[in-house]
Amino acid sequence: MKSGARLGLMLLLAPLLLWLILLILIPHVDMFLVSLRERVGVGEYRISLANYLTFFQEPLYLWTFLRTAVMSILATLITLLIAFPVSYFIAKIARGRSRSALFLLCLVPFWVSELVRTFGWMILLRETGIISNLLQWAGLVSGPVEMLYNDAAIMVGLVYTSMLFMVVPLVTTLESLPDEVIEAGYDLGGTNTSVMREIVIPHAAPGIVSGSIVVFMLSLGNYLTPTMLGGKDSLWFTELIYSQFIVRFNWELGAAFGFMLLLLSSLIVWGMLRLTGQTLERTMG
Amino acid sequence: MSFDLECRNLTKRFGGTTAVDDVSFDVPSGSFFSILGPSGCGKTTIMRMIAGFLEPSSGDILIRGKSVLDVSPNKRPVNMVFQHLALFPMMNIAENIGYGLRRQGMAKAQIAVKVDEALDRIGLPGIGTRKIDELSGGQKQRVAIARCMVLEPDVLLLDEPLGALDLKLRERMKVELKALQAAFDTTFVYITHDQSEALVMSDTIAVMNEGRFEQMGSGRDLYYRPASAFVAGFVGDSNRWAGRVERAEGNVMQVRTESGLSMRASAHDRAMGVGDAAQIFVRPEAIRISTAADDLAHFDNHLSGRVTNLLFNGAASRIVVAADAEEIEVNLPQSGEFAALSEGDAVHIGWAGDQGNCFAAGSAP
CATH class of the missing domain: 3.40.50.300 (P-loop containing nucleotide triphosphate hydrolases)
Structure with missing residues (x-):
């Protein structure tokens, strides 16, 4: 009986363990080993931290990382600012069918691949695109306007891609806030802002944090959007990794970059959690 | 004020x-x-x-x-x-x-x-x-x-x-x-x-x-x-009957229920007359219970029947009495004199006419 239960548990855990070991643990260990190799001659390697040193010694790499991190944080903030009212409306103001319809509307764009969605933005924003033509037709500008290949375009793309991942956790946490708690806030003399600040936002904090972590990580690790909307010179950290692996064929440096991305992004998330007084347990629980 | x-x-x-x-x-x-x-x-x-x-x-x-x-x-x-x-x-x-x-x-x-x-x-x-x-x-x-x-x-x-x-x-x-x-x-x-x-x-x-x-x-x-x-039906428990007024003397109504039972109840100054459809509410605690019919002779309404159900609930214990095709809930007195009552026993019940509240038939819960 007991051994049977144990076998059952093992079988249940097996897919998870296989997934963790085969797809996460082994590649990462291998990648880490690669990142510790330094090429000293043709086909000759030795173990050293040279690749990591390169990251810190070359200002371009460090600046690119910082720029990526700051842009990602900004994208997270903008996503939060847009998603919060939307989620509040879906969770607390909309009723019945209109609520599910609105939620579906947030979901629908994500049925299309990210590539196609990004092309959609290119059609809108490019020099010969719809917005440019519209502005010319309206006589607001005299010639075609190029709106692609700048930071604003990257930001628009990142926010658009991330929206759902912010809306879902926010709607879930806001739905769990009983209407009567909000009403009690007003009943006891609260104004719109104070009820928001003292009741709604503290209650939604776990949702805000988990949404923000997901959006931040997605933005930081995004390759497609910055490349397509920001152009080749958009200086996104993932592009650096890509070029090391594919263009320069320098797997050692690429692997080191990959590890730095993992390390530094974890550090930023940890710092943000500390700063806002949240814990990962509370967020996930 | x-x-x-x-x-x-x-x-x-x-x-x-x-x-x-x-x-x-x-x-x-x-x-x-x-x-x-x-x-x-x-x-x-x-x-x-x-x-x-x-x-x-x-x-x-x-x-x-x-x-x-x-x-x-x-x-x-x-x-x-x-x-x-x-x-x-x-x-x-x-x-x-x-x-x-x-x-x-x-x-x-x-x-x-x-x-x-x-x-x-x-x-x-x-x-x-x-x-x-x-x-x-x-x-x-x-x-x-x-x-x-x-x-x-x-x-x-x-x-x-x-x-x-x-x-x-x-x-x-x-x-x-x-x-x-x-x-x-x-x-x-x-x-x-x-x-x-x-x-x-x-x-x-x-x-x-x-x-x-x-x-x-x-x-x-x-x-x-x-x-x-x-209100009579919603506040407190009541036995209730629907019927028709056969005789009216001031507040005292003689009502025949749908099942043929005739009883007296009070209209308590509500305007009602002969032939009106009526509803009667009698509280279980207003009904007296006895083993001898003579004890209840002074009441306007009396019935004889058998205990079909005992609902023991401490001080609020009740019995259900079946009499003339009616089931009537009656509170047991708290003195404990009927504590030995069991299902199937013959009992007599009675209540005063003014304990029955009579209303012109309308909606009730």
């Missing part, structure tokens, strides 16, 4: 349905007023209109003589204890109680003093730093009341706050609520579907049905002199 709360011709329509239909009432200062009714009768709608979460379709609400229709919920001198209490889970107890005072812009030190006072008042001193989920149901209840009472509202609204408690605690909280009301000396408006809550605590009870007040009065009035068939 001064009134803390006056509602005048209050009406609320949602689309085509009228939830509250032309209701008027006054609540004297410092009294405990209950609105009692089945769910969906419109009592919560009245409450939400007083609190300001709903706007009346027509009519007026006055608090201490001033109309509050143009006053938003956060400015009204009324506070509400919600059905599920709605304590703020993200704050500790002191912060919960101090919330309203903070909103008024009171100084921190003064808030702390007021919060401590309130905690003393509800008999829970020194728990200010605890979290909400560390409290028991009854303690939460008291904190929810204290959170409102620190603001010294003119009227405190309570929306079935005992509904979520278990039976024992509910019994105790009834007494406690009444004591708190006396201690704070504030007007309480209490809504409930539980008649015993209303009967135990209230100075005045309004029985509500389908958007209207059926009757307003003391618990005793409602229980012994119900003004309508609805």
